[in-house]
Amino acid sequence: MAVPFGDRLRDELGPPRRARLLDSSPRSAVWRIELADGTAAVVKQLVADEAADGARGEAADAAADERYRRETTALRFAGRVRPAVVPRLLGTDPDDRVLVLEHVEHRTPAQGWQIVYAQGLARLHAAATGDEAELPRWTGPGERDVTAFLAFARRLGATVPASAEDELGALVHRLGAPAGRTALLHGDPCPGNDLHTRDGIRFVDFEQACLGNGLMELAYLRIGFPTCWCVTDAAEPMLSEAEEMYRTTWRAATGTEVDGDLADACAGWLIRGDALVERARRGTVDRLARAVDEDWKWGTVTARERLLHRLDVVAGTAGCHEALGALGALAGDLRDRVRQRWPRLGTVPTRRPSS
Numbered sequence: 001m002a003v004p005f006g007d008r009l010r011d012e013l014g015p016p017r018r019a020r021l022l023d024s025s026p027r028s029a030v031w032r033i034e035l036a037d038g039t040a041a042v043v044k045q046l047v048a049d050e051a052a053d054g055a056r057g058e059a060a061d062a063a064a065d066e067r068y069r070r071e072t073t074a075l076r077f078a079g080r081v082r083p084a085v086v087p088r089l090l091g092t093d094p095d096d097r098v099l100v101l102e103h104v105e106h107r108t109p110a111q112g113w114q115i116v117y118a119q120g121l122a123r124l125h126a127a128a129t130g131d132e133a134e135l136p137r138w139t140g141p142g143e144r145d146v147t148a149f150l151a152f153a154r155r156l157g158a159t160v161p162a163s164a165e166d167e168l169g170a171l172v173h174r175l176g177a178p179a180g181r182t183a184l185l186h187g188d189p190c191p192g193n194d195l196h197t198r199d200g201i202r203f204v205d206f207e208q209a210c211l212g213n214g215l216m217e218l219a220y221l222r223i224g225f226p227t228c229w230c231v232t233d234a235a236e237p238m239l240s241e242a243e244e245m246y247r248t249t250w251r252a253a254t255g256t257e258v259d260g261d262l263a264d265a266c267a268g269w270l271i272r273g274d275a276l277v278e279r280a281r282r283g284t285v286d287r288l289a290r291a292v293d294e295d296w297k298w299g300t301v302t303a304r305e306r307l308l309h310r311l312d313v314v315a316g317t318a319g320c321h322e323a324l325g326a327l328g329a330l331a332g333d334l335r336d337r338v339r340q341r342w343p344r345l346g347t348v349p350t351r352r353p354s355s
Helices: 009-011 059-076 113-125 143-155 163-177 215-223 236-254 264-271 287-293 304-320 324-340
Strands: 017-022 027-033 040-046 089-093 098-102 182-187 194-197 200-203 210-212
Touching: 009 040, 009 098, 009 200, 059 089, 059 098, 059 182, 098 113, 113 182, 113 194, 113 200, 113 215, 113 236, 143 163, 143 215, 143 287, 143 324, 163 264, 182 215, 215 236, 215 264, 215 304, 264 304, 264 324, 287 304
Parallel strands: none
Antiparallel strands: 017 027, 027 040, 040 098, 089 098, 182 210, 194 200
């Protein structure tokens, strides 16, 4: 497969050399190349993928165009941050959906990588300054998610108090409200999309970039990377330290306090059934209902193991929360019922997978 390096990029950067195709998702093709001056770089082309984009023909092309637009826009805004939190964007070719990036060497993350990750995430989020209208707003859970979650609870035999239903309705409203200060969200800040270098973290793959509340992505550490194949867990002292690092870094970068509540963010990820499957399979069926009837493997854990972990987290974070107390109690009840019904479920791994 030839590296897509047209006249526009050749005029700017010279002809590429030693192109080597790398592993990537079905939504893109990625090469490592050497530029004319000997500098290593990465070429990424966004491609239409009908399965991944959930569309066909022109609609799939439009979806690929949108992913390209999000990625280049986010890289442009995040590129203002110093020290850098993204690779430098060296060139683009919109006609072929191609971007050329600085190549950075990823190193095996050290123990306690969650703290460095949280710091980098806060600095990335703080890159939003109010002029990012080209990016869409983050979309939270809705009434359908609430309905599906409550149906899941009742199928497991739980009695759902009216107060829990009311809390979920209020939760959806809070998560949909504008944040005090908008964050530049990565969209998929998972292991593999964070490159650990000598000089700190560089985030890559901004195809789902959007604007919203940064806590929805900070919650990834505690709730277990909900949109990712590589679910991991960490001990409480490490999570608390990472979350405090995020808040301190955000405060230093923006002069403001973090807006919102992490318990809300974790609860929001719990009720989203689509966060049990990879992106290409989202938005098609009720995944929570399916999880009652069958289990399936995605990445490091099964769907039921993901749910069990999320229920345990929300039982802990929401249990003493003034606005989520009933939901916290319901999550604890469901956690116990899941364990009793499927006693052989494993736990979420604590070791980050190699990437």
